[in-house]
Amino acid sequence: MPYLYAVQSSRLFAQGAVNTLFHLGITDLCFGSESGNIQDFISSYELLLQQQDTYNHTLKNLLKQGESFPIASREAYKKVGLDGATSIDLTKPNNILGFSYVREILDKQLPIRPLTIKRIKSDYHDTHIHSSIASATSIREAIITKRRSVREVERTIPSATLDQMEQYKSETDIFHDWENYFPLIHYRVMTMSPEELESILGVDEGLEYRLKRTAPHVTNFKDWMQAMKTKRYTWTRLQRMFVHILTNTKKRELELIRDHVPYIRLLGMTKAGQQYIRSRKKKLQVPLITGIGGQVHALLKVEERASAAYYSILSPTMRQQFLHQELEKPIIR
Structure with a gap:
């Protein structure tokens, strides 16, 4: 997803994700959640729809009183009956993001069926690895904060990811912090x-x-x-x-992303994925971009800045090498 969608609250993140997938023609969207019951999400959405004015009024008042948005939103949800007792618990991060996915699908009446699987063994905010199913927070904590080797989290991530991380550390001598x-x-x-x-x-x-x-x-x-x-x-x-x-x-x-996805940027695909993209290409309502070289869309300029900032802490030679990857065609495997 474009940087402007990725570095946002759950509502805008969900807008970018759901609408990108919609344009690609998906029929089902499955996400992990603490709830694990999709009907709870749908029922909660319907209840919020009925109580939208009360929710907005409560949220606005609490923000005026100096509460943070997460706390104000949680209390506003409780006010309309979304307290976790008879609905999903909207204090849980994956439930919040999942609810944003469902809202985007139902608000825009997209032909997508939402599904969810229950998150188990590890909480989103866990900072310690307890099993082979670990939170991203605990994995980052182990590698970056505690300075452990990548091999110490081997059981928690796919082998391909492990290999890529080791290769990046070997080439750059850094994990971004x-x-x-x-x-x-x-x-x-x-x-x-x-x-x-x-x-x-x-x-x-x-x-x-x-x-x-x-x-x-x-x-x-x-x-x-x-x-x-x-x-x-x-x-x-x-x-x-x-x-x-x-x-x-x-x-x-x-404003570049408000209410619409301006393009779809393709990073990689399998042979089967390549065939699927070919079958969908003529039906796409937004441009399909395979690289940023020579592109003039204003949002791509933001993407270039974000990449330049990310690699700015590397040596000039390494920085140039990784920035060049942004211009390459999608990976096909």
Whole structure:
């Protein structure tokens, strides 16, 4: 998915994912959830539809009182009867994302059947690996924070993924971590005016002044996050803001994805997938893009910036090598 969809809250993430798959002609969408019962999602959607005004009113009031969006949304859900007792528990992250998928499908009456499987053994926020089924959080914690070798998480990820991770670490001698980007983000904030910061996506409600106030006194990213954190702003919300500062993504650029998917960018496919794409190509209502070289769509310019920011912490030679991959044709296997 384009960067602008991927680094968003669940509603916009779901919009990008569901509509991309819709244009590709999928008939079924299956997602993991803590609930594991798709009828609960559908019933909860129908209840929210009936109580939409109450939900919106409650959410607005709680946000005005200084609550963070996740807390305000959770309380608003409870207000309309979505409390987890007779419906899905919308405090759980995979339920929240799954509910956004279902809302997007039903709101737009897309010809897609939603399905779900129950998440087991590992919670989304687990920071420790307990079995072969592990959370992404715990895998990242083991490799990046605890500096363990990739082989120590071997039982939790596919062998192909393991090989790719080992190859990347061997070539670059790095796994990307927030602290790697701290000097770059810090430089941008220190050299930007409050007005320039306010134009960045995610810098809302005076956060530009909080950024300018805290920046001179922090020496690493974790400390900066602690200095920025309040009851209103969640850790994830602040991380998204910092990503947009790093990539220089402006609020006005969000219009590039509002209410529509401008294109489908294909990264790779099997032989069977290639045949399927050929059968669908004439039916596609949006362009199918196989690379970003020579493309002029404004959203692809944002993609190029995001890639440049991601690889900016590598050596010049490695950076050039990986950026060149963005111009290559899709992988076919």
